[in-house]
Amino acid sequence: MKNNIPNRVVNQMFENDDFSKWLGIEVAEVKEGSCELKLTVREEMTNGFKIAHGGITYSLADSALAFASNSHGRKSVSVETSISHTKQCLIGDVITAKAVEKSMTNKIAIYEIIITNQQEEIVALFKGTVYRTSKDWF
Amino acid sequence: MKNNIPNRVVNQMFENDDFSKWLGIEVAEVKEGSCELKLTVREEMTNGFKIAHGGITYSLADSALAFASNSHGRKSVSVETSISHTKQCLIGDVITAKAVEKSMTNKIAIYEIIITNQQEEIVALFKGTVYRTSKDWF
Amino acid sequence: MKNNIPNRVVNQMFENDDFSKWLGIEVAEVKEGSCELKLTVREEMTNGFKIAHGGITYSLADSALAFASNSHGRKSVSVETSISHTKQCLIGDVITAKAVEKSMTNKIAIYEIIITNQQEEIVALFKGTVYRTSKDWF
Amino acid sequence: MKNNIPNRVVNQMFENDDFSKWLGIEVAEVKEGSCELKLTVREEMTNGFKIAHGGITYSLADSALAFASNSHGRKSVSVETSISHTKQCLIGDVITAKAVEKSMTNKIAIYEIIITNQQEEIVALFKGTVYRTSKDWF
Numbered sequence: 001m002k003n004n005i006p007n008r009v010v011n012q013m014f015e016n017d018d019f020s021k022w023l024g025i026e027v028a029e030v031k032e033g034s035c036e037l038k039l040t041v042r043e044e045m046t047n048g049f050k051i052a053h054g055g056i057t058y059s060l061a062d063s064a065l066a067f068a069s070n071s072h073g074r075k076s077v078s079v080e081t082s083i084s085h086t087k088q089c090l091i092g093d094v095i096t097a098k099a100v101e102k103s104m105t106n107k108i109a110i111y112e113i114i115i116t117n118q119q120e121e122i123v124a125l126f127k128g129t130v131y132r133t134s135k136d137w138f
Numbered sequence: 139m140k141n142n143i144p145n146r147v148v149n150q151m152f153e154n155d156d157f158s159k160w161l162g163i164e165v166a167e168v169k170e171g172s173c174e175l176k177l178t179v180r181e182e183m184t185n186g187f188k189i190a191h192g193g194i195t196y197s198l199a200d201s202a203l204a205f206a207s208n209s210h211g212r213k214s215v216s217v218e219t220s221i222s223h224t225k226q227c228l229i230g231d232v233i234t235a236k237a238v239e240k241s242m243t244n245k246i247a248i249y250e251i252i253i254t255n256q257q258e259e260i261v262a263l264f265k266g267t268v269y270r271t272s273k274d275w276f
Numbered sequence: 277m278k279n280n281i282p283n284r285v286v287n288q289m290f291e292n293d294d295f296s297k298w299l300g301i302e303v304a305e306v307k308e309g310s311c312e313l314k315l316t317v318r319e320e321m322t323n324g325f326k327i328a329h330g331g332i333t334y335s336l337a338d339s340a341l342a343f344a345s346n347s348h349g350r351k352s353v354s355v356e357t358s359i360s361h362t363k364q365c366l367i368g369d370v371i372t373a374k375a376v377e378k379s380m381t382n383k384i385a386i387y388e389i390i391i392t393n394q395q396e397e398i399v400a401l402f403k404g405t406v407y408r409t410s411k412d413w414f
Numbered sequence: 415m416k417n418n419i420p421n422r423v424v425n426q427m428f429e430n431d432d433f434s435k436w437l438g439i440e441v442a443e444v445k446e447g448s449c450e451l452k453l454t455v456r457e458e459m460t461n462g463f464k465i466a467h468g469g470i471t472y473s474l475a476d477s478a479l480a481f482a483s484n485s486h487g488r489k490s491v492s493v494e495t496s497i498s499h500t501k502q503c504l505i506g507d508v509i510t511a512k513a514v515e516k517s518m519t520n521k522i523a524i525y526e527i528i529i530t531n532q533q534e535e536i537v538a539l540f541k542g543t544v545y546r547t548s549k550d551w552f
Contacts (some may be wrong), residue, residue, distance in 0.1 A: 018182045019191040044156045047204075053157040054216060055197025062192040066185075078192060079522055080494045080543050082220035082358060084386055084405060086379040102401055103362040107545055108493055110360055110401060112388075125378055125386060127403060129360060129494045131521055131545065217384055218356045218405050220496060222524055222543060224517040240539055241500040245407055246355055248498055248539060250526075263516055263524060265541060267356050267498060269383055269407065294458045295467040320432045323480075329433040330492060331473025338468040342461075354468060358496035 006030045006071035009137050013067065020063055023056070027067070033101035035067045041093045052089035057124045060097045061113045065128035068099035068111055073137050076109065076130040087123040094118045097126070107132055144168045144209035147275050151205065158201055161194070165205070171239035173205045179231045190227035195262045198235045199251045203266035206237035206249055211275050214247065214268040225261040232256045235264070245270055282306045282347035285413050289343060296339055299332070303343070309377035311343045317369045328365035333400045336373045337389045341404035344375035344387055349413050352385065352406040363399040370394045373402070383408055420444045420485035423551050427481060434477055437470070441481070447515035449481045455507045466503035471538045474511045475527045479542035482513035482525055487551050490523065490544040501537040508532045511540070521546055 010030045014020060023045075028036040037060055045056045061083060069076040089095055096116050103110040113126040148168045152158060161183075166174040175198055183194045199221060207214040227233055234254050241248040251264040286306045290296060299321075304312040313336055321332045337359060345352040365371055372392050379386040389402040424444045428434060437459075442450040451474055459470045475497060483490040503509055510530050517524040527540040 013186050015186055016188075017186040017191075018184055019193065020185065022182050044160050046156055047158065048151050048153055048155040050154075053155075053197060054200040054219070055157065055161075055193050058196045058200070059191060059193025062196070078223055080220065080222045081192070082218065082403070082496070084218045084379070085216055086381070086386065103360070103398055105362070110362065122379055125403075127358070127401075129543070220358070220541070222517070224519070224524065241498070241536055243500070248500065260517055263541075265496070265539075267405070289462050291462055292464075293462040293467075294460055295469065296461065298458050299469075320436050322432055323434065324427050324429055324431040326430075329431075329473060330476040330495070331433065331469050334472045334476070335467060335469025338472070354499055356496065356498045357468070358494065360494045361492055 005073045006032050009070050009073060010067045013070065023059060025060065025063060028096070030067055030071055032071050033068060034099055035064055035071065036096060036098045037064045038094060038096045041089050041091050041095065043091050046091060050091065054085050057085060057089065057095065057115055058083050060095060061115055061124065061126035064097040064099040064113050065111055065130065068101065069109055069130040070137065075133045075135040075137060077133065079129045079131050081126065081128045083124055083126045085124050087121055089117060089123050095123060143211040144170050147208050147211060148205045151208065161197060163198065163201060168205055168209055170209050171206060172237055173202055173209065174234060174236045175202045176232060176234045179227050179229055179233065181229050184229060188229065192223050195223060195227065195233065195253055196221050198233060199253055199262065199264035202235040202237040202251050203249050203268065206239065207247055207268040208275065213271045213273040213275060215271065217267045217269050219264065219266045221262055221264045223262050225259055227255060227261050233261060281349040282308050285346050285349060286343045289346065299335060301336065301339060306343055306347055308347050309344060310375055311340055311347065312372060312374045313340045314370060314372045317365050317367055317371065319367050322367060326367065330361050333361060333365065333371065333391055334359050336371060337391055337400065337402035340373040340375040340389050341387050341406065344377065345385055345406040346413065351409045351411040351413060353409065355405045355407050357402065357404045359400055359402045361400050363397055365393060365399050371399060419487040420446050423484050423487060424481045426551070427484065437473060439474060439477055444481055444485055446485050447482060448513055449478055449485065450510060450512045451478045452508060452510045455503050455505050455509065457505050460505060464505065468499050471499060471503065471509065471529055472497050474509060475529055475538065475540035478511040478513040478527050479525050479544065482515065483523055483544040484551065489547045489549040489551060491547065493543045493545050495540065495542045497538055497540045499538050501535055503531060503537050509537060
């Protein structure tokens with residue numbers, strides 16, 4: 001069923017994904033062109049100031065980009081990403097990345113990913129551009 | 139001694155930095171406005187395709203940005219970062235991030251960080267902009 | 277009156293702005309933290325393919341960034357901007373840039389600017405980061 | 415002759431390019447994967463502060479991106495661009511954009527473009543990513 005493609009793709013990408021497991025990423029939702037992922041900040045994710053390293057928020061958003069862009073069933077690879085860290089994340093904070101498709105052509109798609117904490121405050125803004133290959137997942 | 143400021147700042151930032159320890163980051167060199175960091179890709183840093191998650195390369199470069207920009211002795215915070223992943227990194231690859239200062243004014247500085255593998259092939263290109271606060275480290 | 281600050285700032289910035297006049301920019305709306313600007317693509321704005329040069333869309337969005345970020349009454353300067361051109365603009369097209377504030381702290385603010393044509397199709401996506409100085413406009 | 419491809423492509427792109435003519439862009443050099451363009455800032459290119467509008471520097475760099483990326487003879491289109499304006503440009507300043515290829519794969523290439531004034535001071539830093547189509551120029 002066509003409707004199952006987003007979930008089948010994400011399940012296959014997530015399987016054996018050791019770093020996402022280490023991060024404790026949970027997939028809250030996946031649809032065609034969008035997804036929502038969560039993780040909880042642990043002490044081993046923090047820098048010397050005991051706030052989450054910028055790489056943690058980036059990693060969550062980058063996974064959201066990969067899942068949202070591949071959810072159409074076409075293999076897609078990241079071309080350019082940018083992130084602005086707007087608020088600190090502390091140990092115990094639950095951060096959520098919501099990916100939304102802003103533009104899609106045959107070859108290129110662009111996603112905005114907003115990362116919020118459990119108070120729904122924005123902690124980071126991410127933009128990602130992918131190249132859509134001509135290979136299908138299934 | 140003024141000459142020691144870059145090393146003193148980085149030592150203090152690195153101390154208790156749990157995520158950098160988990161990543162196995164080694165500081166190869168720090169000077170005023172520049173630095174060079176390395177890590178070795180481990181299995182737990184890879185995604186479902188057994189290549190390094192984009193967040194690993196980003197994390198290394200983001201640490202290089204923090205160290206290079208704070209090395210002048212003024213507390214500096216990341217404002218905007220972007221990264222393009224140009225080549226896959228495999229388990230066992232040693233990746234090096236070299237940060238170079240491209241522009242610095244009283245309040246804003248911009249760094250280019252080139253990330254290479256052990257064959258000196260570019261694996262990612264990173265650009266980072268920081269806000270230079272008016273607080274000194276020492 | 278505080279409510280007049282956005283318009284007073286934009287009037288003052290727009291006055292004597294020769295390039296905006298050449299572009300034929302019209303200010304459709306300015307509020308605290310947001311604004312909407314328009315222009316019509318003319319032949320002299322096109323490249324060899326008779327589509328608007330990427331610099332035209334960028335210029336419109338960059339003016340929207342300047343107006344939206346200064347609208348609070350604090351002098352603000354652009355630090356980093358990025359744009360993705362997603363659809364061609366032809367001679368006669370009316371393009372609109374809407375700037376929305378995504379994040380603001382004491383020193384840094386981030387704006388998303390969506391540029392659309394007269395069919396409300398997205399032609400470009402722009403992100404801008406500004407440094408907020410400590411100087412007021414009035 | 416293969417060696418002539420960069421110049422033939424740029425001549426063809428430049429022909430009938432009305433906006434580049436308005437800007438007064440001069441092509442100083444074009445090679446495979448690189449190019450150098452110049453313009454002189456005129457009063458009609460300035461904003462209300464009598465400094466060059468950010469769109470002028472962007473336009474020069476965006477043209478350099480187009481020429482450098484198409485110089486291999488494959489039609490290439492801009493996917494994502496970013497620019498940081500680091501120093502003001504005044505009326506009469508001669509600004510030069512030098513494009514250098516940082517990475518190229520079959521489908522994607524990345525260019526760094528440094529924009530300097532006549533004192534060789536950096537006035538802007540630009541990064542551009544293009545999609546390389548499968549169509550040749552000749």
